[in-house]
Amino acid sequence: MFSPRPIGHVRSLYKTTSEIPKGLGAKHDAEGLLEILPEFETGLTDIEGFSHLIVLWVFDRAGGFDLIGTPPSDNRPHGVFATRSPRRPNPIGLTVVELLSRDGRNLRVRGVDMLDGTPILDLKPYLSSISEEKLRRGWLAEAEARRK
Amino acid sequence: MFSPRPIGHVRSLYKTTSEIPKGLGAKHDAEGLLEILPEFETGLTDIEGFSHLIVLWVFDRAGGFDLIGTPPSDNRPHGVFATRSPRRPNPIGLTVVELLSRDGRNLRVRGVDMLDGTPILDLKPYLSSISEEKLRRGWLAEAEARRK
Numbered sequence: 001m002f003s004p005r006p007i008g009h010v011r012s013l014y015k016t017t018s019e020i021p022k023g024l025g026a027k028h029d030a031e032g033l034l035e036i037l038p039e040f041e042t043g044l045t046d047i048e049g050f051s052h053l054i055v056l057w058v059f060d061r062a063g064g065f066d067l068i069g070t071p072p073s074d075n076r077p078h079g080v081f082a083t084r085s086p087r088r089p090n091p092i093g094l095t096v097v098e099l100l101s102r103d104g105r106n107l108r109v110r111g112v113d114m115l116d117g118t119p120i121l122d123l124k125p126y127l128s129s130i131s132e133e134k135l136r137r138g139w140l141a142e143a144e145a146r147r148k
Numbered sequence: 149m150f151s152p153r154p155i156g157h158v159r160s161l162y163k164t165t166s167e168i169p170k171g172l173g174a175k176h177d178a179e180g181l182l183e184i185l186p187e188f189e190t191g192l193t194d195i196e197g198f199s200h201l202i203v204l205w206v207f208d209r210a211g212g213f214d215l216i217g218t219p220p221s222d223n224r225p226h227g228v229f230a231t232r233s234p235r236r237p238n239p240i241g242l243t244v245v246e247l248l249s250r251d252g253r254n255l256r257v258r259g260v261d262m263l264d265g266t267p268i269l270d271l272k273p274y275l276s277s278i279s280e281e282k283l284r285r286g287w288l289a290e291a292e293a294r295r296k
Contacts, residue, residue, distance in 0.1 A: 001151070001152045001153070001154070001206060001208070001267065002152060002206065002238065002239055003149070003151075004150060004152065004238055005149070005237060005238065006149070007229075007237050007238070036229075040229075040237060042215040042216060042227060043215040043216070043227045043228040043229045043237070044227050044229055044230070045215075045225075045226060045227030045230065046226045046227055046230040046286060046287050047227055047229055047230040047286070048286075049230070049284065049285075049286025049287055049289075049290075050230065050284060050285065050286040051278075051282060051283055051284035051285075052278050052282075052283060052284075054242065056238070056240060056242070058149060058150065060149070067188065067190040067191040067193075068190060068191070068193060077193075078193060078194045079190060079191045079192050079193030079194055079195055080191040081184075081188075081191045081192055081195055081270070081271040081273075082192070082193065082194040082195040082197070082198065082273055083273070084272060084273075084275075088270060089153060089155050089188060089191070089270070090150065090152050090153065090155070090204070090269045090270050091150055092204055092240070092270055094202065094204070094242075094272060096276075096278065119149065121238045121240060122236060122237070122238050122240050123229040124229070124232060124242060125229075125230055125231070125232070125285070125286060125288070126278060126283065127232075127285060127288065128244075128283075129277035129278050129279070129280065129283065130199075130200050130244065130277050131277070134199060134200075135199055135200060135274070135277065136197065136198060136199035136200075137197075137198065137275060138194060138195070138196075138197025138198040138273060139194050139197055140273070141197075142197075
């Protein structure tokens with residue numbers, strides 16, 4: 001395997017998990033900063049041409065994992081790999097953000113749902129989408145339908 | 149940080165990286181198996197309701213990283229965070245696969261671009277897409293345009 005190291009940190013307005021919008025219909029349009037460490041700045045070359053980035057990061061304030069859990073978007077339990085729960089065997093979070101601007105090694109982005117200070121593991125360009133017609137959203141679509 | 153551990157392994161027909169389609173227009177419709185370890189099977193509960201999964205995995209046969217590299221899809225160099233290069237500071241790969249069927253702890257999927265035996269770190273449901281109109285694909289769109 002490998003030893004994870006931060007390539008940078010998230011700057012966001014969220015200081016505690018309770019401040020982050022969760023559950024059905026939660027909107028993630030908060031702006032924030034991805035502060036990349038100086039030694040990795042060269043790796044950002046040409047990143048400003050992409051409108052959306054995939055951010056991989058560490059749930060550094062979650063401890064341990066549960067194989068089954070009840071997410072904030074449902075009142076029924078589901079397997080951890082069918083949810084975005086922070087309590088995962090490998091505590092890696094994934095967020096798709098919109099890249100608003102770049103200032104040197106700082107990326108201003110929209111769509112932040114991470115806590116302030118969250119370690120960033122990786123950035124990747126978001127390249128393609130699954131069309132709406134082809135996408136099935138399992139228990140989440142069912143939970144949304146039940147709430148209507 | 150945390151110590152990455154495999155939650156399972158990829159079974160694919162690709163034994164060497166040279167067999168994996170790369171570059172512009174590469175199609176990833178190969179089928180393969182995600183073999184989840186017995187101790188994590190419970191975490192798959194309800195996963196069959198999702199049409200697409202995000203697989204996080206380890207580039208376990210890549211060593212070291214380059215901040216700048218020339219990807220197979222272009223003849224110009226780009227920053228590692230603007231590419232999907234395996235030579236990354238944290239060697240984590242990401243593949244979106246279509247879930248075809250589940251047999252216990254084995255998931256049959258389409259869209260595999262990993263080597264046989266690749267360690268899997270995490271599975272997450274694929275929940276939403278960026279619409280075609282909103283997505284800009286940076287140097288990759290330019291490289292495609294130049295080839296025409």
